[in-house]
Structures are given as C-alpha cells and as structure tokens.
Amino acid sequence: MSVSVIKNTASNFKTVLIQLFYKQHPIMSRFFGVPCNLLTLGVLVFPSLVLIYVDCKSASSSRSKSGYNEVCNKTLKCKSQAWLGCDTTTGRCGCVKPDEMIYDTKREKCVALIGERCKFGFDGDAERNLWYEKADCVEGGQCGPSGTCSCPSGTYEDLDQTACHLVKEHGENCTRKVECNQDKLLSCVEGVCSCDPDTAIYTPTSYSYYDYDYNYKYGNPISIPSGICVRRVGSTCSHALKKYCIPNAVCNLSTNVCECSGSYIPTSDLLCGVGYDEQCVCNNSSTSLSESSGSVCSDLLVCSCDLASKNSRNAVVSNRCRCPNPEFQVYDATDKSCKGRVGSPCNPGQSKTCPPKASCVESYGVFQCECDEGYVVTKSWSCEKAYGQPCSYSSDGSSLELAEMCDEVPSLKCISGRCACPNAIDVYEEERRHCSTPVGFSCNVTSNCVGSAVCKAHPAGNFLPGRCICEDGLTLLPNGTCGVEQMERDEVERETSMTVSPSIESSSNPTYHLNSISN
Secondary structure (H helix, E strand, O other), X not given: OEEEEEEOOHHHHHHHHHHHHHOOXXXXXXXXXXXXXXXXXXXXXOOOOEEEEEEEEOOOOOOOOEOOOOEOOOOOOEOHHHOEEEEOOOOEEEEOOOOOEEEEOOOOEEEEOOOOEOEEEEOOOOOOOOXXXXXXXXXXXXXXXXXXXXXXXXXXXXXXXXXXXXXXXXXXEOOOHHHEOHHHOOEEEOOEEEOOOOOEEEEOOOEEEOOOOHHHHHOOOEEEOOOEEEEOOOOEOEOOOOEOEOOOEEEXXXXXXXXXXXXXXXXXXXXXXXXXOOEOOOOOOOOEOOOOOOOOEOOXXXXXXXXXXXXXXXXXXXXXXXXXXXXXXXXXXXOOEEEEOOOOEOOOOOOOOOOOOEEXXXXXXXXXXXXXXXXXXXXXXXXXXXXXXXXXXXXXXXXXXXXOOEOOOOOOEEEOOEEEOOOOOOEEEOOOOEEEEOOOOEEOOHHHEOOOEEEEOOOOOOOOOEEEEXXXXXXXXXXXXXXXXXXXXXXXXXXXXXXXXXXXXXXXXXXXXXXXXXX
C-alpha cells in the first residue's frame, strides 16, 4: 500500500520524516490499520512543494500466496492477481469463476473462455466513472467492447471454447462449418472445406462482370477475387455479402438472383455454358472451375480437347464444344441439342435424343433410334416421309418450303398432297427405293430403268437417248415393268415344287408402284 503526503515547507517535511523513522506515526494506523514492518520512503522535491510517498508492507502481506491447485485456508490466501480463489470444499486454489475460466499454465493465471465475461465492473468514484477489472481471454481470443471474449476475424473457436484457431481454406479437412473460411463462403462438405455443391462453385482465378442495373449503365465492372465460392445460376447474389455470380453470369439486381448473360445457356450443373462449336475449357468440373481461360459447354455437348479446326480468320483453334458421339450424333441448331442418328444407341428416358420423326425403341435387347411408321431413313441418317405419305407446305403460306420433306433418296416430290416420283410416268420400286423409268421410255443410264430392264443404246450413237427394254427371257408387264407372265410363272412354280422341299417358297416379282397416286 502507498500513501502520499504533500507539504509546502522543508521544515514540515523534516518533522514528518523523523516521526516516520522513529515511531509509528498516527498516519500509518489511519491509512493501513496495521503495523509496518518495512517502510520505504521516497522524496520528490519541487521549487514550491515536497512530495513524500510511504510504502508500508505488513507482516501478513509479506507472506507468499498459494498458486493454482495449491493448499489454501483463511490465513493462507490464493493469488488474487491470477484470478484464483480458495475452494472451501477441496482446500485448494482454483479459478474464481470455474464455469467461465480455465487456468493457463503458460501465463500462470486463469483466463476467460470464448463467449464468457472478461470485464467485471463495480462502483466508481464520486463522479460515477465506472471502474472494472479485466481478465485475459484464452489463447487467440480478445476482450471486446461488450466485455466478453471472442475470436477475431479469420479465426474460429474450438468445441470447448478454450482457444481460437486460424480458419481453414479450400481443400483442408474439417468437422464443422465454422472451421472453414466464412468470408469465402466455404462450408464443411463431407469432411473437407469446400463450396456448397447445390448453390456455389469454387473459382481459383479472378474475373469481372457487369450487373443488369446501374453498374452496367455507368460501366463499373464487379471484380471477383480468386479462391472463393461463387454462386450458381438461380442462387441468390449480393455484392454487399460477397455473394458473387459464376463466370458468364450476372446478378440481376431486381431479383438478386444469378442469371446467364447474353447467349450463354444454363446447364444441368447450373453453370453458364457455351454453344456448339464455341471454344471451351477441357476437364472442367462441376465443383471447381478450371484455371484455364474459357467456358464450359452447355448440356449435351462436350469439350473436344483433341480437336483442332480453323475459325473464320483461318486461324487454327482447338477445344470446341461438340456432340459427345460425333459418329452417331448430329447437332440440331433448331432446339440446340444433339440428335442420335437413325440406328444409333439411345436412352428411352431422355427426350430429344433421336432425330425428328424417330423414336427410341428396343431391338434385339438394345435401344436404338428408328424412324416412325410412314417415314424412312435418309442418307444423313435422319427420317423423311416415305412414298405415298401425305405431305403439305408450311403453314406460313410459302410455296417453297415443305412442312416435312419427302424421301430424298428417290428424289420424291410433294405432288397433289402426296410424296410421289417427280415424273408422272415413273414407277416407284419399293425394294430399291427408286423412281424408275418404265419399259419403252427413253433413258440415259441403266439405273434409270426399272428392275430387270436395261437401257438399250440408240442405234445412231450414245449422244442420243436410249430406250428401256426387258432383259432376255422376261416379258413386259402391264405396269411397265419386266417379269414373267402369270401362266409361265404358274408352270415354273409347279415344276419347282416337284424338285424342292415344300417348306421353300418360290419368290415372286418385286413390288412396283405406278406413279398414279390419288388423294
């Protein structure tokens, strides 16, 4: 304890000093109430005043006090400076607030747990200034203005509130969400600090974008830092909360929802993908954006990393979005999807996997695309209307565009509302899918004539058209084709039936259609 006595003269100073040296001055009992075994005197001399300070240590205060878990009693006190008190049950020193403090062996004192009080106030002076005692917080903690211990930004408290640890970054192991860096929107997913897979994706690179509203108007781009979680399409976004949108998307400030910008297309992973033949990023992931520059492909397309082609400026480029099975699929720009060619494998559970007018049907234990009834496969492995099927022009009144094309293999045309051969005299051969010239009409090449007929050259030379005639041994039939007369065919069949097994049937003439289709 200390007391100060101020005197204005040197003589008074001498009187007090002598009295304190040779006897117990009444001032000692007034201020301390106990005899002083040891006095420490000091003097500060100023031109107009003298300051005397007296330090008195009693016999009881000179004894050493007990430390943590040491014996204590009414006379053997605990170290109060270390926030220790005597537990009357055990007779040993412990933290004065055992539910709110733990003993720190390094600092040799009790410290407050995270979330507990670290300031203890009591009545102040006459002017009502609040006095308080302050306890230290556990390792890494800080005593905030509210008077409680908390973990500073960039740290988290452990389960028992006994320490603060640095937050963990993307890819580090975790047990709780609070352990991961919340400023980067990281969560603890399956024991690893990562982005919430349903709403966000990790971006290792920085980028920028413009918003729909005032930022776009005034040309201020939003800069997105690297190493954070960014929001997927359809998720809420807020710049104030650092909830930024993925690349190729913007935050619609009217709805606070991320949307794909421009011509970009939302994917099933809720990213913004580029279209067919656009440049893309190889080996992209649905949980982390690639460090390479570029974009992901839209659904049903894949990035062909080994593909190199030339762009409009004749420069060689690679990494283009293509259909996943280029040998079996073609890209349909109408609905921006990959169509399986007729005969290619398909998934019956997915729509738009087969070309128009084709269905995914099971054949010999596998599913494949086949043309619907009334349609035939074309050279490009699509489906067009077969011979004799109804046809019409587009509903917009155009006379040049058909609503559905007729079979291109035999060059069918839409005539009188039906798919027919282009010439009225033509004969449609179903087996050959061919519009042929009947016997007796002029021809240029053999393939123009009906089956079993040949194009006989003009006697004057090849510069004049020839004429279709039946091959030797065949007879001209009424439909303009070549074959065997019914009487002759019956005789052949009778002779054949006597020499072959009854289970074997003789073949008849192929099927022909005269080009006289009526509505």
